[in-house]
Structure formats: C-alpha cells, structure tokens
Amino acid sequence: MSRSKNITVWLIWLAVFPTSMAYLYFAIEPNFQGYWFDLIAFAIVMCAVSVFPIQVGSITILFVNGVSFAVFLYFGLIAEIILTQLALVALFISIRLKKSEFYRIATNSTMLFLTSIFAAVVYYTLGGTHGVLSLSTLDEIIPLVGYVIGSIVVNQFLLTIIDVFVKGNKFSAVPKSLFIDGLTTMMIFPFGLILYILYLEIGVPGIFIVGFPAILLSVVISTYHKGRKVNTYLHDTSQIGHELSKKLNVKSVLDTFITEVEKLIPMSNLYVYDISNSSRSMTVIRHVDREQDKGLEDLSLVYGEGFAGRIYKDQKALIMLSRKQLDKIPDLELPDEVHSAIGVPILRGNSVVGVIVIASKQIRAYEKYHLMLLEILGNFLSVAIENARHYQSEKNKSQRDRLTGLYNYRYFTEHLEGYALDLMEKGLEEKLSVVLFDLDSFKKLNDTYGHEAGNEVLIELARRLEAYIGERGIVARYGGEEFTVLLKGIEHSEAIQLAEDIRYMIAQEPFVIQQHMIEGEDQVKVYVTASIGVATYPDHCESPEELIRQADRSMYVGAKRSGKNRVASAAVAM
Incomplete structure (x- = not known):
C-alpha cells in the first residue's frame, strides 16, 4: 500500500x-x-x-x-x-x-x-x-x-x-x-x-465449558487448513518440477526456477550459487533483488564464508528468522535490511554443487514448510540442470566438430534447408550466401610438419573465423580442411567482400604451431592460404539447397584452377 x-x-x-x-x-x-x-x-x-x-x-x-x-x-x-x-x-x-x-x-x-x-x-x-x-x-x-x-x-x-x-x-x-x-x-x-x-x-465455568470446545475446534480447523495449504504448495512444487524437466538448457532452467519460486515463497532477495569444488569457491549465477533492476554478478564466496558458505560447509539446510541471528555469521553477504533467510544445498551424489538462498526484510518471514519446499525445489533444480547439461552435451556432439568446436557439415546443411523452408512457408524473400573455402596445399603442410601441426592450424583458423564472423553468420567445418560460412540478408557484393577479408586474414597472419616434426625448434610459424568460392541465392541458383554446390563449383573452377589464394564468384564460374 x-x-x-x-x-x-x-x-x-x-x-x-x-x-x-x-x-x-x-x-x-x-x-x-x-x-x-x-x-x-x-x-x-x-x-x-x-x-x-x-x-x-x-x-x-x-x-x-x-x-x-x-x-x-x-x-x-x-x-x-x-x-x-x-x-x-x-x-x-x-x-x-x-x-x-x-x-x-x-x-x-x-x-x-x-x-x-x-x-x-x-x-x-x-x-x-x-x-x-x-x-x-x-x-x-x-x-x-x-x-x-x-x-x-x-x-x-x-x-x-x-x-x-x-x-x-x-x-x-x-x-x-x-x-x-x-x-x-x-x-x-x-x-x-x-x-x-x-x-x-x-457462571464462569460455563465460559470455559463452551469456550474450550470452541478453542479446540479452532485449533483443529486451523491446523487442517494449514495442512491443506502445505499440500497445495507441495502440488505447486511438483508442477514446478515438471516445468523444469521440460527445459533443455541451463539458462531456461534457472529462469523458470526463479519465476516460479517467487510465486511460492515470500522474498526480497534470491541467490543461486554455483560451486567449484576444486577451488572450494562459490559464484552467484542468478540473483534477484525486488527493489533493484540490476543483477549481482560479482559476488563470490569461499568454503564456509557467509550464510551461503556455511550451507556449503555443513551440507545442510539453514533457516534464520532475525537479524540478531544473521549478524552472528562472520562475513555475512546478505544486505543490512534482510532479517530472515533460508538456504539449501544443491546436491549431486554426495557433493554440494550449488546453494540456493532466499531472504526477506521481514522478521520471522519463513516457517519450516518453506524450508521443506525449498529443499524439494533444490532437488528438482539439480536434476533439471544435470539433464539440460547432458542434453546440451549430446546436442553439441551431434552438431559440433570435435576438433575445432565449429558446427559440422550435418548441422550446416540441416540449418540451411530448415531456414530456406521457413522462408518459403512464410512467403518471405531473403538473400542467402554461402562462402566455401579450402586451405591450399594442406597435404604438404601435414607431410612437412605432421598431422598434429595440421590440427593446430585448423583449430586456430576456427578460432579466427568465429571471432571475425561473430553474429553475422554461421561458421562450420565442411570436412577436412574445408570450411563454410552462411550469410543471411546481404547482397552478393557484400558476401564477396567478406570472403576477401577472410582470405586476407588467413594469408597475412602466420599460424604458430607447437607440435611439429622439425627438430631443434620450439615453435614454428607457417603461412597458409585459401581458395574461396561464393554463391548467393537467388542470384546464382533457383533454390537455397543448390547454394553449397554452386559455392563448391566456384571455389574449384574459379579459385583453385586459377592459381589459388583467391576468391571466386559463382557468377563467373557459371
């Protein structure tokens, strides 16, 4: 009010x-x-x-x-x-x-x-x-x-x-x-x-003869109502568990968890800590303050430090209902206006992998059933995060190249086909360009320095491409020493210029390799060039599915056969 x-x-x-x-x-x-x-x-x-x-x-x-x-x-x-x-x-x-x-x-x-x-x-x-x-x-x-x-x-x-x-x-x-x-x-x-x-x-005995049953009835009905209230909370908690299990990435799991917990448990602050057991440190990965819009990204604690650190150390839930109790904790991390706090460990096996802390500015804001609900939710959160990470790991294995970490050929082609189908169903027209390139004389590099050295070049090239392309396109390893980039919504001339920039970036800066076959050298610098082909839909083909084939043709016909270390357009190769 x-x-x-x-x-x-x-x-x-x-x-x-x-x-x-x-x-x-x-x-x-x-x-x-x-x-x-x-x-x-x-x-x-x-x-x-x-x-x-x-x-x-x-x-x-x-x-x-x-x-x-x-x-x-x-x-x-x-x-x-x-x-x-x-x-x-x-x-x-x-x-x-x-x-x-x-x-x-x-x-x-x-x-x-x-x-x-x-x-x-x-x-x-x-x-x-x-x-x-x-x-x-x-x-x-x-x-x-x-x-x-x-x-x-x-x-x-x-x-x-x-x-x-x-x-x-x-x-x-x-x-x-x-x-x-x-x-x-x-x-x-x-x-x-x-x-x-x-x-x-x-007289007076009549007051207690009638009054005592009234008191007893009030106690019974009040206790029954409180029990039903807790059962309702437990049902809501179960629903939250179902919602969390549907989320397939950690961010969505945490966002859903915070949104739902705020409806269930009164709070002014909420903290979710991630724990590194190797360094015995805790870092806030989610924070909510109802009176501030900004999050708390830099709060970190060590084993046993503060309210959350004590939960980490003792590996059990904790509830405190007054500021006097909280002030007894050394290095307390909670704001001065907080008067009540509950917290639970997030367990995986016998290890604490995280801590959830909920705080309120009210005195005695929590009851034991709040702590029970939070413990249940903490278990749900632990399982949901583990499932999301497992799903993401499996997804990455199917979509990512194991050596470079880039998207693989399968993901690239499926994404291109899916995106093209979406455009067609929505009746949209959008230009799509594919930049396909192959490292020149890469076999010679492997024969000279060894396959480990060749892998180092591929890994470093992947890092450069991701840094340069950023959000402008999708980078994938096409296979072997071939890479490809998908660009959306730009003219063919812009795609050609970007391909030239990639060619220049590869050719001008040497690759430093550590694992090589040259004796007496700690590290070796090698220069690598690439032949690049560019094709754009609908300029050079009737369907987006033909883009890769047109870009591949322009690379071999227009670049490789014309002396390598150059960019060729499908418009010339056709």
Whole structure:
C-alpha cells in the first residue's frame, strides 16, 4: 500500500477510535465491579480463539464474534469493544504481522469498532437491554436479530470500502465475502447465545465449558487448513518440477526456477550459487533483488564464508528468522535490511554443487514448510540442470566438430534447408550466401610438419573465423580442411567482400604451431592460404539447397584452377 494511503488509514483510526471510545466510556459509565474475574475469563477465551484463525480464501473466520456477542448481551457495549480489540491484538501477534501490513491494525480496529457501535445502535433502537434475558419473547428476540443483521451489513460495507479504496480492487455490488459472512454468522451467533445462556446458569465455568470446545475446534480447523495449504504448495512444487524437466538448457532452467519460486515463497532477495569444488569457491549465477533492476554478478564466496558458505560447509539446510541471528555469521553477504533467510544445498551424489538462498526484510518471514519446499525445489533444480547439461552435451556432439568446436557439415546443411523452408512457408524473400573455402596445399603442410601441426592450424583458423564472423553468420567445418560460412540478408557484393577479408586474414597472419616434426625448434610459424568460392541465392541458383554446390563449383573452377589464394564468384564460374 502507498505511503499516503497508509498515513490516511492511521489518521482515520486516530480520529475515530480514541475519541469515540472516550466519549462512550464517559457517556455510558460502565460498572464492572464484582465481574472482573468473569471478564478476564471471557478475554482468555477470546484471545485463545483468536490465536487460531480459520482462513477461507481472503476471509478470516473467528469464534471471537460469538464470544463477544455473549459479552455484549450481559455486560454491554464497552466491555464488548474492549475485549474484541484485545482479541484483535492477540490475532496480529499470532500471525506475525509484517511491517508492510501494519496498516491492517488500523483498518481492522476501526472496522470492528464501527461494527460494534452500529450493531449496538440497531439493538438499542429495537428495544434491546443487557443483563439477564429470558430470550423467550419477541421483545427480546427482535433486537437480537437486528444486532446480527446490523453487524453483517456494516461489516460488509466497511470491507467493501477497505477492498476498493485501501487495496485498490474493483467494486462489486454483491461481494464474494457476503455469502461466507452470512453462513459463518448463522454458526457463530448461535454459539454465542449458548455461551450466554450457560454463563447465566453456572457462571464462569460455563465460559470455559463452551469456550474450550470452541478453542479446540479452532485449533483443529486451523491446523487442517494449514495442512491443506502445505499440500497445495507441495502440488505447486511438483508442477514446478515438471516445468523444469521440460527445459533443455541451463539458462531456461534457472529462469523458470526463479519465476516460479517467487510465486511460492515470500522474498526480497534470491541467490543461486554455483560451486567449484576444486577451488572450494562459490559464484552467484542468478540473483534477484525486488527493489533493484540490476543483477549481482560479482559476488563470490569461499568454503564456509557467509550464510551461503556455511550451507556449503555443513551440507545442510539453514533457516534464520532475525537479524540478531544473521549478524552472528562472520562475513555475512546478505544486505543490512534482510532479517530472515533460508538456504539449501544443491546436491549431486554426495557433493554440494550449488546453494540456493532466499531472504526477506521481514522478521520471522519463513516457517519450516518453506524450508521443506525449498529443499524439494533444490532437488528438482539439480536434476533439471544435470539433464539440460547432458542434453546440451549430446546436442553439441551431434552438431559440433570435435576438433575445432565449429558446427559440422550435418548441422550446416540441416540449418540451411530448415531456414530456406521457413522462408518459403512464410512467403518471405531473403538473400542467402554461402562462402566455401579450402586451405591450399594442406597435404604438404601435414607431410612437412605432421598431422598434429595440421590440427593446430585448423583449430586456430576456427578460432579466427568465429571471432571475425561473430553474429553475422554461421561458421562450420565442411570436412577436412574445408570450411563454410552462411550469410543471411546481404547482397552478393557484400558476401564477396567478406570472403576477401577472410582470405586476407588467413594469408597475412602466420599460424604458430607447437607440435611439429622439425627438430631443434620450439615453435614454428607457417603461412597458409585459401581458395574461396561464393554463391548467393537467388542470384546464382533457383533454390537455397543448390547454394553449397554452386559455392563448391566456384571455389574449384574459379579459385583453385586459377592459381589459388583467391576468391571466386559463382557468377563467373557459371
């Protein structure tokens, strides 16, 4: 909620509650002499019930309303307001209200206060009184019905105001909470009447005879609801695992993991560390800070250092719920504003290969089930990363040349055919050029310096080509000492110029070889040249599939046979 709305809510509370409460007290002048023990007993039951709220969606159901109803009937409005406000305090303490939600203290206090007053006004208007009631005549029953209906109406009215003006939600003429509110009222207010009647009959023991089952029922239902909530989280966690298993590269795995975890576990910061067990160091590979757009790329820790380093060292999950606990960790890497943190190791076999840390600026932001969820997600992440790396490795083996690391002939031809088919299906026209070249007299180089030296030349040439071409095209090893480059969306003249640049780059800078057969030399510099052929679709062929054949023909006919170390165009060779 915005700062201005927060201030407005508290100003309204200050204007309404303290002054109105003081006025009511002096106007009514309640006298509880001789009933303090009874009121304390009611307060104990109300606070105990408040500690275990029943949550249905966004609606909180409390048996407090039934107890407060009994208090109202016997002791009057002032006692009911005071005990209800005490129960509200107990509720907020039990749910560990976050700092960002402190506005709820003012909104709920004001709402309960106004509901009590409005319902009481209806009750008094219809002739209702306090003390010992027989509840057997219409004169007593009608005010009770008016009290119940009045409390529902004003409660829904105030909830709508809070929902629209405080939370910013859309207005609804028939709010979803109306049905739940009416249903729970039918259950809670009869409970209040039973409590009231039993209190009249046997006094304070009656409060606990009725109150204890109410407390027990609240505990059971609250625990059941919490269990269902955890089961829902576990189901969501399982779905995240399925999503992660679908990703075929590590980046997608990490991106999906972070997106889904942010929905499941409250956080202000998230860190994913990669561990190098050889150097016993940790490096952040993913970082999320909800208040900063930029990532944290340079954070690194060593074995045992900081919060994440301790998890690495101990090889077990860790949860800390206050800044006082966190400050005891030497070299803490978490921001000063963080007050809660959980972390789990990412295990592969018996080794820690990574660490996940989630932090919050709230005190006691996490429970044990959050840590359990994160441990499960950490296992899913470990398996997904391993699968993605295995897939990528196998993919590289099928697409990459083992010696140079460039794409191989199979990938190059499949990519060209697939890209050409995509253009045709979309009805697009785009020029495609293939630059095909062969190293001149490469057999002689192998015979002179050895095949290991020849491999060094091929590896270095691959490195130069990738650095020079970059994102402008696709470089592949065609076979042996032949290489090819696919260029998209450029004119034939530009492709010719790029081929000339490649030829010049190869010919002008010598290749330094270490593994050679020349005795007495540590390293040898050799000069290599290349004959290059260039073809462009649709300038020189009717289909992209013919490009390689046209480029190959232009290389042999136009370059090799014309003296080598030159560039030839398919336009000349045709």
